Amino acid sequence: MHKKLSAFLLALALCASAQAQTLSGGGTLLSEIAPHWHMGVGVEAMGDFAIPADISNTIGGDVGVYSTSVNVKAQGAWDMRHFLTLSLDYSYNYYDFSSPDAPFSSMNRTGAMLFYTGRIDERWGVFTSANLSLGSAIGESLWEGAQFSVGAGATYAVGSNLTVGFGGMAYSRLDNNWTGFPIAFIDWKLNDRLRFRTFAGGAFFYDVLGDGSLILTFSGEYKNLYYRLARNAYNERQSVCDSYIQIKVGATYHITKYAYVSASVGGNFWRDFQMRAGGDKSERIDVDAAPMFMVQAGWLF
Numbered sequence: 001m002h003k004k005l006s007a008f009l010l011a012l013a014l015c016a017s018a019q020a021q022t023l024s025g026g027g028t029l030l031s032e033i034a035p036h037w038h039m040g041v042g043v044e045a046m047g048d049f050a051i052p053a054d055i056s057n058t059i060g061g062d063v064g065v066y067s068t069s070v071n072v073k074a075q076g077a078w079d080m081r082h083f084l085t086l087s088l089d090y091s092y093n094y095y096d097f098s099s100p101d102a103p104f105s106s107m108n109r110t111g112a113m114l115f116y117t118g119r120i121d122e123r124w125g126v127f128t129s130a131n132l133s134l135g136s137a138i139g140e141s142l143w144e145g146a147q148f149s150v151g152a153g154a155t156y157a158v159g160s161n162l163t164v165g166f167g168g169m170a171y172s173r174l175d176n177n178w179t180g181f182p183i184a185f186i187d188w189k190l191n192d193r194l195r196f197r198t199f200a201g202g203a204f205f206y207d208v209l210g211d212g213s214l215i216l217t218f219s220g221e222y223k224n225l226y227y228r229l230a231r232n233a234y235n236e237r238q239s240v241c242d243s244y245i246q247i248k249v250g251a252t253y254h255i256t257k258y259a260y261v262s263a264s265v266g267g268n269f270w271r272d273f274q275m276r277a278g279g280d281k282s283e284r285i286d287v288d289a290a291p292m293f294m295v296q297a298g299w300l301f
Contacts, residue, residue: 044071044298050268052096053290061098063287065242065268068092085115093225103275103283104240107227109135110142117155125155127167136228145228145239148172153183161189174226174239175276213254217264220247229275236278244271246292262296 045068052064069091077083093107111133119125131149134142153167163186170180188196193207201221208214222245229238248266255261271287 039076041072041074041301042298043301044073044296045069046071046294046296048292048294050290050292052098053268053271053288055097055099056286056288057284059097059099059101059103059285063098064096064290066094066096082118083116085113087113087115103273103285104137104227104229106138107135108138108142109133109225109227123157125157125163125165126153127155127165128152129169131171133226135226137230140228140230142228144237145174145226146172147174147226151183153185155185163187173224173241174228175237175279215252216250217252218249220245232277234278238275238277238282240276241274242271243274244287245269248292248294250294252296258300260298260300262294262298264294266292266294268292 048065048067048069050065052062054062069089071087071089073085073087075083075085088111090110091108093109095102095105095107097103097105111131113129113131115127115129117125117127129149129151133147133149134145135147136142136145149169149171151167151169153165155163155165157163165185167183168180169183170178172178185198186196190196193210195205197203197205201219203217203219206216208216223243225242227240227242229240232238246266246268248264250262250264250266252260252262267289268287269289271290273285273287274281275283275285
């Protein structure tokens with residue numbers, strides 16, 4: 001199920017012929033497909049809360065996941081043909097297990113993402129991305145939790161309202177081999193207010209007032225979060241991958257030209273924690289579906 005759903009939700013998209021901007025949500029590839037581009041720097045703070053959900057294995061009990069993060073993003077363009085985004089972010093994630101046998105709790109992550117898209121001519125374009133993520137339990141080395149991903153591809157404007165593209169992506173996994181997959185994306189303008197795009201997830205955007213001040217979204221994204229854990233009793237290196245599908249609806253409102261707020265509600269589905277020790281699988285913890293809530297605030301300079 002995970003492989004099938006992730007293959008769909010990890011489809012890529014970009015706006016090869018328009019001025020695209022970030023979707024609030026931090027330094028992720030999904031955040032690169034929103035309807036507007038901001039030339040300059042943006043700072044955003046976010047809170048993401050998943051209420052406790054039952055665990056279906058021997059550990060028992062339930063787990064709630066609470067995250068706070070801050071993101072700094074710089075965007076620029078030249079010759080109206082080349083568009084570049086550099087994103088830096090940090091997050092603190094708390095896994096609130098009710099069981100006294102909790103395998104981990106407080107985590108932190110930091111990372112940097114570089115995203116480029118350029119136009120070759122009126123129809124053809126290219127894109128590439130590179131991402132470095134560092135994740136670990138509090139007190140462990142972030143550098144020992146390093147994870148990389150790279151991707152590239154080409155875009156083609158079928159018409160004024162539809163752009164498609166294909167490429168490939170590869171990413172590393174803690175205590176596991178690199179993996180790769182083909183990528184494809186769609187940028188489809190259904191009408192003057194409604195747009196559908198995919199990029200490491202998929203999203204519908206609806207411009208309520210027609211001026212970009214209030215945007216409604218419906219999105220889905222497959223997430224893989226890797227963390228370095230403390231060594232076990234046998235002095236083996238340990239890690240955990242937190243993977244799940246997040247589906248949500250939300251609204252972003254621009255209070256002023258430079259300030260905006262956003263709120264989303266939805267659910268986290270098919271969540272599991274895959275733990276590894278000494279490079280081998282050691283334990284898998286399955287978590288039931290859980291409602292989630294997200295709030296954000298940002299300022300554009």
